[in-house]
Amino acid sequence: MTSSLEEPWPSDWNRASLGLCALQALEAGPTYGYAIITALENAGLGTFKGGTLYPLLTRFETAGWLEVEWRPGANGPGRKYFSLTPAGAEELTKQQHQWxxxxxxTTAFLTESPVAAETATHNHPDTATTPTRVARSKR
Structure with a gap:
């Protein structure tokens, strides 16, 4: 769980990573939405609401990445359990690699000096169409 001294992550970072992290939480096997939210919070990734997670899980189900099963509750209402389909497992692997x-x-860019980043951009074939930085002259 995040410490009270730690600032929350910017909300756009959480939105960007939620889908991948939800798929990852399902890798171990079927689970329900609240358990996914708890796993993300325990990992220090922030606080998520069901109103954010459940529509995402529904989109994943529509995409064929998840199967859904209702299970009766022991002491209360039933729960909707989600599990990865083979297509969902493939998507998880793809997204893990991309992420x-x-x-x-991103880390390399943030830790390089501006001159090194400009040189790398000019010399790297994958970044040939990437805009380059304009060197500022010292006055």
Missing amino acids: LTFTDR
Whole structure:
């Protein structure tokens, strides 16, 4: 769980990562929405509301990435359990790779000096169409 001293992540970061993290939470097997939210909170990823998660899970079900099963509750109402389909497992693997590549590149960019980043942009074939920084002259 996030510490009270830690600032919350910017909400757009949470929105960007929620889908991937929800798929990851389902990798271990079927679970229900509140358990996914709790797992994300316990991992220090922030606080999520069901009104944000459940529409996402419904979109994933429509995409064929999730199967849904209603299970009776032991001491209360039934719960909707979600599990990954084979297509969902493939999507998780794809998104994991994309996310790790993106965060590696973002981290490299944030930790490079502006001159090194400009040089890397000019010399890297994958970034040939990426706008380059304009060097500022010292006065």
